[in-house]
Amino acid sequence: AQKITQTQPGMFVQEKEAVTLDCTYDTSDQSYGLFWYKQPSSGEMIFLIYQGSYDEQNATEGRYSLNFQKARKSANLVISASQLGDSAMYFCAMRVYSGGSYIPTFGRGTSLIVHP
Amino acid sequence: DAGITQSPRYKITETGRQVTLMCHQTWSHSYMFWYRQDLGHGLRLIYYSAAADITDKGEVPDGYVVSRSKTENFPLTLESATRSQTSVYFCASSETVNTGELFFGEGSRLTVL
Numbered sequence: 001a002q003k004i005t006q007t008q009p010g011m012f013v014q015e016k017e018a019v020t021l022d023c024t025y026d027t028s029d030q031s032y033g034l035f036w037y038k039q040p041s042s043g044e045m046i047f048l049i050y051q052g053s054y055d056e057q058n059a060t061e062g063r064y065s066l067n068f069q070k071a072r073k074s075a076n077l078v079i080s081a082s083q084l085g086d087s088a089m090y091f092c093a094m095r096v097y098s099g100g101s102y103i104p105t106f107g108r109g110t111s112l113i114v115h116p
Numbered sequence: 117d118a119g120i121t122q123s124p125r126y127k128i129t130e131t132g133r134q135v136t137l138m139c140h141q142t143w144s145h146s147y148m149f150w151y152r153q154d155l156g157h158g159l160r161l162i163y164y165s166a167a168a169d170i171t172d173k174g175e176v177p178d179g180y181v182v183s184r185s186k187t188e189n190f191p192l193t194l195e196s197a198t199r200s201q202t203s204v205y206f207c208a209s210s211e212t213v214n215t216g217e218l219f220f221g222e223g224s225r226l227t228v229l
Contacts, residue, residue, distance in 0.1 A: 045220035101166050108158035
């Protein structure tokens with residue numbers, strides 16, 4: 001069963017505007033971690049932000065913030081003041097407990113295009 | 117240099133041949149992972165390892181073999197490559213079991229003809 005759902009295959013945003021990329025997850029664990037990664041066209045995976053399930057405040061890293069709504073099981077990524085360089089694939093991920101380890105499981109990704 | 121490196125970066129092979137993708141990390145992270153990335157599927161876990169000599173299957177293990185005799189190396193072998201294994205393969209490592217960032221290699225693009 002899919003544990004991470006990203007419902008937006010593609011998103012478009014105007015430069016300098018904010019954009020929200022959706023991510024919902026499914027777990028019965030109390031302790032888990034949520035991540036967002038960026039993959040530009042060059043192919044490398046770039047870590048953006050992390051949110052622990054017990055963290056009371058939403059994680060922020062520069063222009064990136066994670067809108068964590070535990071009851072709704074959502075972990076949306078908000079990018080403020082979009083830049084052309086933000087055009088990329090974005091992956092939401094969660095560590096899922098399996099066989100004694102917490103295994104990182106990824107969503108299918110959202111392609112973001114930033115227009116000038 | 118410190119980090120996680122994959123080799124080869126690009127490989128073209130033929131159906132039925134054996135291929136090994138190498139992964140080496142310099143941090144002594146306990147956890148290592150192999151993912152494949154295909155359009156529309158995101159990253160799917162092939163195998164992972166919690167420590168040297170401890171490996172386990174992920175979501176899509178069929179057709180792949182791994183080993184981990186040393187903490188720093190986690191090779192992935194396709195024993196008899198098939199066209200469906202044409203993909204981009206990512207190796208990753210992690211220091212902790214529950215939280216903490218995954219560190220990715222640059223990826224290996226494999227084409228099976």
